Amino acid sequence: IVPDHFTKVYYNWMENIRDWCISRQLWWGHRIPVWYCDDCRKMTVTREDPSECAHCGSKNIQQDPDVLDTWFSSGLWTFSTLGWPQKTPDFEYFHPTSIMETGADILFFWVARMVMLSLEFVEEIPFHTIYLHGLIYDEHGKKMSKTKGNVIDPLIVMDSLGTDALRFTLLVGSTPGKNANLSLKKVESNRNFANKIWNASRFVLSMIDDVQADDEPDTVNWTLADSWIWARLQNLIRRVERLFAGYQYGEAGRQIYDFFWGDFADWYLEIAKLQMRDEKLRYVTARTLARVLDNSLRLLHPFTPFVTEELWGHLRDTVKESPLSELAEDWAEMLIIAKWPQERTPEGWEDEKIANFELIQEVVRSIRNLRAEKGVQVGKRIPAIIVGGAKTSLVREQAQIIAALAQLDNAQMSIVEKMANKPENHAVLVVTPIEIYLPLEGMIDLEKERERLESELKEAESHIVRLEKMLNSPFAQKAPPAVVDKEREKLAGYKDTAEKIKAQL
Structure with a gap:
């Protein structure tokens, strides 16, 4: 049982069962198999409909008008939906199933009843794992009720903010067995994420369209950014696989979100724009974009199935009609039946590439932060002196990226290994072992x-x-x-x- 502490709750119910009222006054349900004799006033309990009283033989018998409570009916669910009592192909294939996901509040009423009835009628446990989610409360942690006026109608939310946004909010906000507070602001935020997925994907499709057959190089050489995004993606796939195995679906969703919005959209796409202008880099960049987007949409599909299905179809068709068509040779007709991203064994180069790119990221962030702090006009290119130290060659290789993302003036950007005399009237930024000097004069009035x-x-x-x-x-x-x-x-x-x-x- 996930989370594990509910195992004790389960056994407490099973080992301390008490009599309880099993009848309900409802129109629908399994009628209680008890017949009352009008003559001897005794009860007949039998599996088959009796024609007479089992005690006196009287024909004047009446079945109890009540039905068994709903859990007796729903407790048959794991096998009654598969053609039982016939041993149908569906029954043979799907029973027992793997995971039963439900609320912790009906652990005994439904889950335990399914186990009991499955053991009784088909002589096997119906599932090997029980995953329990919590309840959904309002944003203040209060139980939703019509009298309080805090009920969130999912149909209205889906219509206004999108089904994917609501689904992603519920999944990412969940922790096994714990209640979750639902805020419309969270759904709005995740609607923005769905829009981000859409816009980023459409942009990638436009880049793939720009690739020509003669752009393909004789040898494939990745840039630092290409290596970084691919290594980050593979790390993500490995982490998500472990999180799924541990039923940590919410954390898996959060990590996919961070990768797609942060690593892919905010960083790699911006660099890809620059690389696509270079004929030597265009093919490899587009190929990397296609592969990363493909895997990202596959990872996102359980969380946002509708937008990812639509976009993946466009990606598949675009890639098949491009010089990158070999990538899509084994792609399925629909994302829902496509293969899940497979873990790849690290090749040994990944950590160094990630560390080097993260150093460049810190250089860019530090310059951006200073620009914001000093109120430098957006778009204004400023001079810079960068002392690279042991990372001078790396800084020189990535000079174009740094200048573009940090809005530095290429013509007035100097990169040196070391500098004896520090310049005056300069702001100093340190990203060990790199030092950045930005002149205050001219940067601002x-x-x-x-x-x-x-x-x-x-x-x-x-x-x-x-x-x-x-x-x-x-x-x-x-x-x-x-x-x-x-x-x-x-x-x-x-x-x-x-x-x-x-x-x-």
Whole structure:
């Protein structure tokens, strides 16, 4: 049983069974096999419909009008749906099944009953694993009810935000056996993810369309970015395989999300745009895009089946009509019946490529962060001096990528192994062992920057005065502690902001 602690709950039910009311006053169900005699007033209990009282032989007998509770009917589900009592091909193939997924709240009422009835009627356990999910509550952790007005209608959500978005939210937000809080904001966020999948995939298709037959090189040479994204994908496939085996579906979904949006869309696609401009790199880049997107859609399919099925069909057709057609020779007609991505044994080069690319990522991030902190205009190219140290050759190889992603001026970007005299009036960024020097003059208008900082400082100080006055007034004694703590957090934040601005001034 997953999670394991429900095993004790299961056996507690089984070992401490007590009498309970099994009858229900419903129109539908298995009628209770009890007949009452109008003459001797005794009961006849039998498997077959009796024609007379088993005690006095009277023909005046009436069957109990009640039915067995619904769990007696649903408890037959694992085999009654497969043609039982006949040994049909479906029964022979599908019974017993592998995993039963259901809610922890009906562990005894349904799951245990299925085990009992399967053992009784077909003499085998109906499944080897029971996976229990929690219940869905509202975003505040409250049980949904019409009286509270907090019920989320899945049909309305599916219609407005998409079935894939709701499905992904429920799957990724789940932990075996634990209740989950459902927020429409989460569904909206995952609707955006579905849009990201769509837009990124359509962009890849357009790149594949740009490949010509004469673009294919004599030998395939991957760039650092190609090697990195492929190694990251293989690592993901291995992790997802382990997570699925351990029934950690939510964590698997989160990791696929991070890979697709972060590694693939935010980083590799941006670099692929640059590589596609180079005739020598175009074929290999498009081939890498197709392979990574193919595997990504296969991994995403259990979580977002509709958008991935649609996109994979377009990918298959586009690849088959392109110079990359050999990739799709064994692809299925539909994604739902396509092969699951297979684990590949690491070849030994992966860790170094990943480490080198992550170093380039940190260089780009550090420059981007400084640009944002200094308010440098988006799109403005700035000069830079990069001291590469032991990684100088790597930096030189990736200079075009760094310049494009960090918006540096190629003509004014200098890469050296070491530098004796540090330049003045430069911001210094350190990404060990790399140092980056960015000139402050020209990057921003120093006078306007000073005015901006002074204005922000004045605003922060006014908030500090207001909050200190509030927290020293009777308000602090009368207000709820949570409210007071929130105002204190605001005060600490404004003080921190003021100190940082003063340091910059």
